[in-house]
Amino acid sequence: MSKTGQSKVPSLSNPMHTDKAPPVVAIKDITFAYDTARLGIESFELAPKETVAVLGPSGSGKTTLMHLLTGLLRPDTGSIQIHGTEITTLSEASIDRIRGQHVGIIFQNLHLIPSISILNNLLLAQRMARVAIDSHHAQHLLAQLGLGELSHRRPGELSQGQAQRAAIARAVVHRPSLIIADEPTSALDDTHAREAITLLKTLTVNNGAALIVVTHDERIRNQLGRQFDLRAMK
Amino acid sequence: MSLVRLAFANLTIQPLSSIVSIFLLALGVGSITVLLLANAQLGDFLKRNAAGIDLVIGAKGSPLQLVLSGIYHADVPPGNIAFKEVERWAAHPMVKSAVPLSMGDSFEGYRIVGTTAQFVDLYDAKPHIGRLWRNPFEAVVGSRVAQETGLKVGDPFSGSHGFTNSTDRHDENPYLIVGQLAPTGSVIDNLIVTSTQSVWMMHRVHDQKQHPTKNQSQSTTSKVCDPLAPNPSPTRSTHRNEPHSHHVEHHHPEEEKDHNQKPDSKHFECIEGSEHSDEAEKEVTLLLITLSSPLGILSLPREVNATAGLQAASPAYELTRLMQIVGIGIDWLNVFAVVLVISAALSIFAALYSSLRARRQDLAVLRCLGASRSELFQLLLTEGFLLTTAGISTGLLTAHGGIALLGYLLLDSQGVMISGWMFAPEEIWLIAGLFATGLLAAALPAWQAYRTDVARTLTTS
Numbered sequence: 001m002s003k004t005g006q007s008k009v010p011s012l013s014n015p016m017h018t019d020k021a022p023p024v025v026a027i028k029d030i031t032f033a034y035d036t037a038r039l040g041i042e043s044f045e046l047a048p049k050e051t052v053a054v055l056g057p058s059g060s061g062k063t064t065l066m067h068l069l070t071g072l073l074r075p076d077t078g079s080i081q082i083h084g085t086e087i088t089t090l091s092e093a094s095i096d097r098i099r100g101q102h103v104g105i106i107f108q109n110l111h112l113i114p115s116i117s118i119l120n121n122l123l124l125a126q127r128m129a130r131v132a133i134d135s136h137h138a139q140h141l142l143a144q145l146g147l148g149e150l151s152h153r154r155p156g157e158l159s160q161g162q163a164q165r166a167a168i169a170r171a172v173v174h175r176p177s178l179i180i181a182d183e184p185t186s187a188l189d190d191t192h193a194r195e196a197i198t199l200l201k202t203l204t205v206n207n208g209a210a211l212i213v214v215t216h217d218e219r220i221r222n223q224l225g226r227q228f229d230l231r232a233m234k
Numbered sequence: 235m236s237l238v239r240l241a242f243a244n245l246t247i248q249p250l251s252s253i254v255s256i257f258l259l260a261l262g263v264g265s266i267t268v269l270l271l272a273n274a275q276l277g278d279f280l281k282r283n284a285a286g287i288d289l290v291i292g293a294k295g296s297p298l299q300l301v302l303s304g305i306y307h308a309d310v311p312p313g314n315i316a317f318k319e320v321e322r323w324a325a326h327p328m329v330k331s332a333v334p335l336s337m338g339d340s341f342e343g344y345r346i347v348g349t350t351a352q353f354v355d356l357y358d359a360k361p362h363i364g365r366l367w368r369n370p371f372e373a374v375v376g377s378r379v380a381q382e383t384g385l386k387v388g389d390p391f392s393g394s395h396g397f398t399n400s401t402d403r404h405d406e407n408p409y410l411i412v413g414q415l416a417p418t419g420s421v422i423d424n425l426i427v428t429s430t431q432s433v434w435m436m437h438r439v440h441d442q443k444q445h446p447t448k449n450q451s452q453s454t455t456s457k458v459c460d461p462l463a464p465n466p467s468p469t470r471s472t473h474r475n476e477p478h479s480h481h482v483e484h485h486h487p488e489e490e491k492d493h494n495q496k497p498d499s500k501h502f503e504c505i506e507g508s509e510h511s512d513e514a515e516k517e518v519t520l521l522l523i524t525l526s527s528p529l530g531i532l533s534l535p536r537e538v539n540a541t542a543g544l545q546a547a548s549p550a551y552e553l554t555r556l557m558q559i560v561g562i563g564i565d566w567l568n569v570f571a572v573v574l575v576i577s578a579a580l581s582i583f584a585a586l587y588s589s590l591r592a593r594r595q596d597l598a599v600l601r602c603l604g605a606s607r608s609e610l611f612q613l614l615l616t617e618g619f620l621l622t623t624a625g626i627s628t629g630l631l632t633a634h635g636g637i638a639l640l641g642y643l644l645l646d647s648q649g650v651m652i653s654g655w656m657f658a659p660e661e662i663w664l665i666a667g668l669f670a671t672g673l674l675a676a677a678l679p680a681w682q683a684y685r686t687d688v689a690r691t692l693t694t695s
Binding site: 116120124129133 | 602688
């Protein structure tokens, strides 16, 4: 865990004014009880351009951690900061805004909106993130991922691998500072799994973002900068 | 990528349930709109034709029949009244105007009405070709009569006895068309209008031909006919169904019998051929009365009804009575239409609610993308709004288009003026009410969307 000097809740809009970039994610002493299990993390930080694999078997709280990081769940105790902003005490609307602007999520089941084209899925993500709608950037991104010709197809008209890339594109189209991928490779063969992780890492580094990959896929754990095993947190 | 576009995309990806909802709503809206339009136009039509006429005075009989025949020219008149009554009631202090109508003849099914120029004024009708009548046997035609029969200014034509296409025609003395009235959208469009005098003269000439012997004997003296004597004239047998007097007794054989026994009912025949025809013995069919004071509506009918052989009928009262009878049907149709709208609202609810269940994950993902709860609420409400709008516009367009088409067909075949491009004021309320219903139907699914538990929804995927 890299420890960084913590400024006292720096302004979210201007986090780069400090000499050292604040961590994208800073977790301190959180506990969260869910169903019959309990998740506890003493300390976890993630700097820009850092990549981490969150490991653990089913039921170890991987998805719960992801929901805590995105503000969909609130910890029972402790603090979670995204870009220096404490999200555990924010109003739901503010968390929605921070999640939209700063976080890009890739779901295990991809969850592209089926009624609209993949290009519109990307534009919708921009709209929800409340950033400027930049169709050119979205098109460019899709082209970069080999989906340029397919940008007007609906998700149902894509292959699994194409849909995976479209989901990655949607997660990064609004240039988030934190990308969270939930089991992004579970449905992919070795080649596609490797491709997907390489792509995620490249996009993360290019955007100056941090990457968290929640996985129990042994094939990719070593491809990420750090490993964070939830079993050790119990 | 706005919420509206997303809502639209969500509705079109599974079009069947959207189409069913829209269709159901359109059906309800369309039915109600048709009823509203029919109601408004029927009321309008009745009012336009009532033309400010407060009372119809005519022979005793059914008051509704008197109103229908005198104002709408849709029934046969109950009988005739003496011309002296015209003068008497016209001079009444409560009467502003009394317009006499003499009916009984027609041309190709269009009624010929003998009256005064005041009648034309009642309907604000003006001759847009030619002029009004000045001399006997001059007539003006209503716009529809001109259109349908091809009669035009300068044409002669002969009327027939009765209101249907009878073969008993007054060929001996044709009318001359001197004017054509501009369309008014009222009954006058369907009438041929001439002077009272012309109708009288027509029948005088006609009866002279029919009863030369009688007339010869009568022509030597004036007023030789004993009004009290029963008239066993051969006319009765030869013209049992086409009486000479200008009302249509043939539709009312019983009345004919009564009427024949009335002392003054035959005066018209008696005076024909007489050089000194007595005004007091002439007849008209009925009188259209406009009152000078609204109070007259109470006292005048009583006064008229106390006069032997006369009755006064109020168009407003008779039509209200008629509408009450017909209105029951309209009420039930309204109930039916409301049921349709409720079922449409339920179908919107069902469509949104079932799609919501299938889209729970999508909504959770939208939240992850940064959408707020209220944006999800708005999204579902927008979908409801789009469905409602589509249903309402389809219903309104179909109803108005259908009525316009019907109006076109009816104008062609029946001469009934119906417009599909008018709006009943109630339609505003209908539209507002439907939007409220549609949004209400969408509100519960929207609320469910609002309350989506994202973390749980995503984990249970």
